[in-house]
Amino acid sequence: MSSAFVYVLAASAVFGVGVYGLIVADHLMRKLLSLNVMGSAVFVLILTVGGATPAGPDPVAQALILTGIVIAVAATAFALALIVRMFQETGLTSLRGRDDDD
Amino acid sequence: MTIGVLVDLMLALALVGLSLRVVTGRALFRDIVLFILFGLVIALSWSRLGAPDLALAEAAIGAGLTGALMLMAYRRLVAGGAEDVAPRRRPPLLAVPVAVLTGALVALIGLAALGVERVPDAAGTIVLEELGASGLGNAVTAVLLVFRGLDTMLEMAVLLVALLGAWAVLGEVHPGRLHQVDRRTPLVGALLTTVAPVTLLIAVHLLLAGTDAPGGAFQAGAVLTGCGVLLVLTGTVRPRAAAGLATKLLVIAGLAAFVMIGASAVALGRAPMSLPGTWAVYLIETAMMLSIAVTMTLLFARARALEPERA
Known part of the structure; x- marks a missing residue:
């Protein structure tokens, strides 16, 4: 059993968990956390299956992931700005309406 | 094992x-x-x-x-x-099967990709072969700045768009409502006078080391943002109503440096986005670090601009 094998399985499990969170989470910030969890799983997957060079993991894959990490935090910051504004306007923190019971 | x-x-x-x-x-x-x-x-x-x-x-x-x-x-x-605490609700019936199937699908793709033999002329291999020509010792920084500069430039554009988007939905800003820490207490003062300069030092070190060792503009910018977060939380800076010229220049610095150096290559008859030397890498990375730090600090503070708080 190799390290790559372990990380591929872990990333797949974490991605599945993220999908579950995205479906069941009520609070928008928890949905955002789930999205970030899914993103991290994808990054681990890209690096692991990207293959190895004599000087470590593929540098192009690493640069791609580095870019992805920064884009993820930028998107998260914008999403948080939207969530805070939505709460200020409506008093809600989820997409469920105020009177929805199910 | x-x-x-x-x-x-x-x-x-x-x-x-x-x-x-x-x-x-x-x-x-x-x-x-x-x-x-x-x-x-x-x-x-x-x-x-x-x-x-x-x-x-x-x-x-x-x-x-x-x-x-x-x-x-x-x-x-x-x-x-x-x-804070969400009421307990019954999750949708299909949530678990959908999540399990998605995870299994990702595992299938991942394991299949693991079994694929690496092609001899993969992009990463070529990068390592041509690393000497880039003048940089860190292959990742070389990909980001030299080989795939266009991607990194557009990434700075994404960061700028995120900030503009956040500004657009900002609404009314209440100056001075942000901080709750009294910075005249000895602990906060000591924290600021030691941690802030050290953060600055680490950021510049990461930037300079990034050409040959692990590090680079993104890591440096993030560490510098830590300094900005500290200044915001201790109330050393406070939100301003509108962004001044300095703020605007700082948030576009990274993108502008990339565009100007990358486009001037065309004017000088070289390939677009080709950098004239290692000095250009340092210049762009410094501009990127400043842009990232200012953009992320503003996003954190939820402000259009920050100014020093007068005691």
Whole structure:
């Protein structure tokens, strides 16, 4: 059993968990956390299956992931700005309406 | 099974366990903290996978910055009267099967991709062969700045768009409402006078080291943002009503440096986005670091601009 094998399985499990969170989470910030969890799983997957060079993991894959990490935090910051504004306007923190019971 | 694989197994179990807690927990504050922990375990995994550049970026950006942004937004929601603990609801019936099938699909793709033999002239191999020509010792920085400069330039554009988007939905800003820490207390003063300069030093070191060793503009920018976050939290700076010229120049500096140097190459008869030398790499990276730090600090403070607080 190799390290790559372990990380591929872990990333797949974490991605599945993220999908579950995205479906069941009520609070928008928890949905955002789930999205970030899914993103991290994808990054681990890209690096692991990207293959190895004599000087470590593929540098192009690493640069791609580095870019992805920064884009993820930028998107998260914008999403948080939207969530805070939505709460200020409506008093809600989820997409469920105020009177929805199910 | 070697010790290394055992460590990997432990990290993998920690990742799955933490992610489960993060998405299924009921108390948001605790789960944001666990998410930061999740980011740190990912950073450990990067270093186990032999990618120290990613480990640095993940610890500073993925765990640190994202966590700080989340906690700040959480505080704003709670200050507005939002509830922390969500009521227990019955999850949709299909949630578990959908999640399990998605995970299985990803595993299938991942394991299939693992079995594919690496082509001899993969992009990464060519990068390592041509690394000497780039004048840089760090292959990742070489890809970001020299070989795929266009991608990094557009990434700076994405960061700018995120800030503009956040400004667009900002609404009314209440100056001075942000901080609750009294910075005249000795502890906060001591913290500022020691941590702020050290953060600055680490950021510049990461930037300079990034050409040959793990590090670079993104990691440096994230560490510098840590300094900005500290200044915001201690009330050393406060939000301003509108962005002045200095703020606008700082947030576009990274993109502008890239565009100007990349486009001037065309005017001088070289290939677009080709850099004239290592000095250009340093120039662009410095501009990127400043842009990233200012943009992320403004996003954190939820402000259009910041100015020093007069005591």
